[in-house]
Amino acid sequence: MANDSNSLLDQLVESLTCLPGVGVKTAQRMAYHLLERDRPRGRKLAAVLAQALENIRHCARCRNFTEHELCKICADANREAHQLCVVENPVEVRLLEANTDFRGRYFVLMGRLSPLDGVGPEELGLPQLEARLQAESVDELILAIGSTVEGDVTAHVLSEMAARHNVRVTRLAQGVPAGGELEYLDSMTLMTAFEGRTEYH
Amino acid sequence: MANDSNSLLDQLVESLTCLPGVGVKTAQRMAYHLLERDRPRGRKLAAVLAQALENIRHCARCRNFTEHELCKICADANREAHQLCVVENPVEVRLLEANTDFRGRYFVLMGRLSPLDGVGPEELGLPQLEARLQAESVDELILAIGSTVEGDVTAHVLSEMAARHNVRVTRLAQGVPAGGELEYLDSMTLMTAFEGRTEYH
Numbered sequence: 001m002a003n004d005s006n007s008l009l010d011q012l013v014e015s016l017t018c019l020p021g022v023g024v025k026t027a028q029r030m031a032y033h034l035l036e037r038d039r040p041r042g043r044k045l046a047a048v049l050a051q052a053l054e055n056i057r058h059c060a061r062c063r064n065f066t067e068h069e070l071c072k073i074c075a076d077a078n079r080e081a082h083q084l085c086v087v088e089n090p091v092e093v094r095l096l097e098a099n100t101d102f103r104g105r106y107f108v109l110m111g112r113l114s115p116l117d118g119v120g121p122e123e124l125g126l127p128q129l130e131a132r133l134q135a136e137s138v139d140e141l142i143l144a145i146g147s148t149v150e151g152d153v154t155a156h157v158l159s160e161m162a163a164r165h166n167v168r169v170t171r172l173a174q175g176v177p178a179g180g181e182l183e184y185l186d187s188m189t190l191m192t193a194f195e196g197r198t199e200y201h
Numbered sequence: 202m203a204n205d206s207n208s209l210l211d212q213l214v215e216s217l218t219c220l221p222g223v224g225v226k227t228a229q230r231m232a233y234h235l236l237e238r239d240r241p242r243g244r245k246l247a248a249v250l251a252q253a254l255e256n257i258r259h260c261a262r263c264r265n266f267t268e269h270e271l272c273k274i275c276a277d278a279n280r281e282a283h284q285l286c287v288v289e290n291p292v293e294v295r296l297l298e299a300n301t302d303f304r305g306r307y308f309v310l311m312g313r314l315s316p317l318d319g320v321g322p323e324e325l326g327l328p329q330l331e332a333r334l335q336a337e338s339v340d341e342l343i344l345a346i347g348s349t350v351e352g353d354v355t356a357h358v359l360s361e362m363a364a365r366h367n368v369r370v371t372r373l374a375q376g377v378p379a380g381g382e383l384e385y386l387d388s389m390t391l392m393t394a395f396e397g398r399t400e401y402h
Contacts, residue, residue, distance in 0.1 A: 008268045009291075012253040018242035019220075020234045026222070028292055033221045034250070035257055035266060036311060041219035042254045050247035052213040052232070053240050065236060067209050090210075091229055110237060 009035075061132075063108045063125050064090050073097075073106060080104045084132065085142040086158060088112050088151070092144055104142075107132065112145065112154040124154070126161065133165040143171040147192075210236075262333070264309040264326050265291050274298075274307060281305045285333065286343040287359060289313050289352070293345060305343070308333065313346065313355040325355070327362065334366040344372040 009031060016027035034042035058064070059071035066072070073079060073093070083104030087093055093106050109124040121127065132138065141162045145151045155171060162169045175193035176185065185193070210232060217228035235243035259265070260272035267273070274280060274294070284305025288294055294307050310325040322328065333339065342363045346352045356372060363370045376394035377386065386394070 007273075008249070008253045008257055009266050011249045012257075015242070015246040015249045018235070018239055018246055019231050021227070021230075029222075030220050031253070032266075032291060034219070034254065038219055039254050041216070042250060045216040045219055046247045046251035046254065048209070048212045048216045049235070049243060049250070052209045053235065053243050053247065056209055056213075056236055065210050065233075072208075090233060 058110075059108075062106045063110055063128070064093055064106065078103075081136055082139045083142060084136075084138045084140070085144050086129070087144045088146065088154075096144060102142075104140075109145075109154070112148075112150045113157060114150050121157070126157070129158075130161055130165075133162065133167055138165075138167055141167050141169050143169060145171070147174055259311075260309075263307045264311055264329070265294055265307065279304075282337055283340045284343060285337075285339045285341070286345050287330070288345045289347065289355075297345060303343075305341075310346075310355070313349075313351045314358060315351050322358070327358070330359075331362055331366075334363065334368055339366075339368055342368050342370045344370060346372070348375055 012031045013024065013027045016022055016030050017024060019027075022030070034045075055067045056065050057067070059066045059074050060069055061074040062071060064071045064073070068075070080103050083102070084107055085096065085102060085104055086107045086109060087096070088109050088111060090108055090110075093108060096102055096106075107125070107129050111119050111124055113119060113121070113124065133141070141158065143155045143158055145155050145158075159169045173196070174189070175196055176182065176189070182190065213232045214225065214228045217223055217231050218225060220228075223231070235246075256268045257266050258268070260267045260275050261270055262275040263272060265272045265274070269276070281304050284303070285308055286297065286303060286305055287308045287310060288297070289310050289312060291309055291311075294309060297303055297307075308326070308330050312320050312325055314320060314322070314325065334342070342359065344356045344359055346356050346359075360370045374397070375390070376397055377383065377390070383391065
């Protein structure tokens with residue numbers, strides 16, 4: 001037998017392909033890199049990964065990732081309760097926190113409605129969100145949801161839910177992105193931006 | 202404080218950036234993927250990575266990666282000792298084993314000469330290779346080394362070493378790649394292929 005079949009190296013390469021976007025060739029390159037040039041950081045990665053998978057769970061209130069019962073934002077009594085911002089993924093919480101002065105609370109869907117992929121209201125925690133609309137003093141539900149087909153469907157379902165509880169719904173403005181030149185915009189964006197034109201001060 | 206700073210999630214993202222070609226955004230995507238969709242394989246990766254970094258070392262004879270004193274190929278008494286194939290990296294051993302009927306032995310440089318990057322003869326194990334040329338009955342040193350500037354320098358140094366031990370040196374044929382159309386070849390490849398033309402049977 002010429003190759004170390006099922007060797008630790010093969011197992012490492014195979015295991016690395018569980019990372020999104022990583023095929024066998026990239027996994028080989030990663031394995032060789034860690035073994036040859038960066039064992040200390042590789043060991044750190046192994047330890048942190050094991051620890052993170054063991055301890056990180058969903059915040060009981062907003063479903064964001066956290067290693068505690070409640071995430072830092074939900075546990076912070078100074079955040080305003082009357083604005084609730086719904087996002088698809090934890091990364092958007094991070095982006096909004098870094099780039100806006102929003103001081104309300106979040107709800108993380110962890111996806112968007114896609115019945116064909118088995119992602120329905122339950123998977124996105126919509127019953128949990130509805131319970132919050134019922135129990136908390138929310139007066140604005142902000143939909144920070146991408147402008148895709150599935151995002152639009154999700155936004156529609158959420159707006160109907162909010163209507164049942166007499167909560168005002170807003171959605172992030174859609175239009176020309178900063179630095180965007182009109183001639184390079186797709187026609188849908190151009191149309192939306194034109195229809196949604198606002199008073200110029 | 203709005204964000205879980207230095208949270209396990211942040212540490213995981215930071216640790217994942219030790220992988221080659223992985224920046225912060227990709228690391229975030231990987232972390233979310235493992236946490237949300239693939240915890241079992243993530244745990245497996247953590248365990249295999251720790252184990253591999255602990256146990257994989259260099260074969261005492263050929264420098265390839267192995268978890269034993271000698272790799273499978275060096276430990277195989279049926280491999281012929283008179284042909285020694287020098288490659289830059291472990292991945293080429295794998296490729297040659299899979300695609301050729303070579304039955305000799307290997308020596309893995311783990312790089313190529315690049316004095317500016319601090320990679321000299323010692324780093325590539327050339328003294329160890331020379332000891333093998335001295336001690337073993339090698340009569341052909343096959344240079345399976347890429348045709349780059351540094352590869353050419355490395356090949357030159359190796360051929361001089363072989364000459365000192367009266368060992369014949371060969372290098373992989375250079376020319377038109379399989380399926381290659383002449384009009385798309387770079388001029389260096391075309392020139393090399395033309396000069397190296399062989400009898401047509």
